Amino acid sequence: MIVDDAEKRRLLAEVEKASEESRAAYEKAEHVAARRAAAVRAxxxxxxxRQEIADAAGIHRNNVYRLLGKTRR
Structure with a gap:
């Protein structure tokens, strides 16, 4: 497929925009995950x-330790 320069610029601009949005979402998710782990640890x-913590977190109780990095999946 051959694209002209204007279309190429538009496509690359969309790649950049989507990539920045993805990076921002990832950073936010990392921050929120750290807050969640700290709250579970507290x-x-x-x-x-542990069951009450799991219920509050909306996860199975076996995943409480996984969330804290205590066990492997």
Whole structure:
């Protein structure tokens, strides 16, 4: 497929825009995941039962330790 210069610029601009949006979303997800892990860790340290933490997080209780990086998948 052959594209003219204007179409090529438009396509590359869209690639750049989508890539920047992807990077921003990834960075936000990393930040939110760290906040979630800290909240789970605080609840565990306070003695909150693992099942209650899992219910609040919307995950299976076996995933509580995975979320904290304590076990492998």
């Amino acid at each position: 609840a565990m340290d306070a003695g909150v039962p």
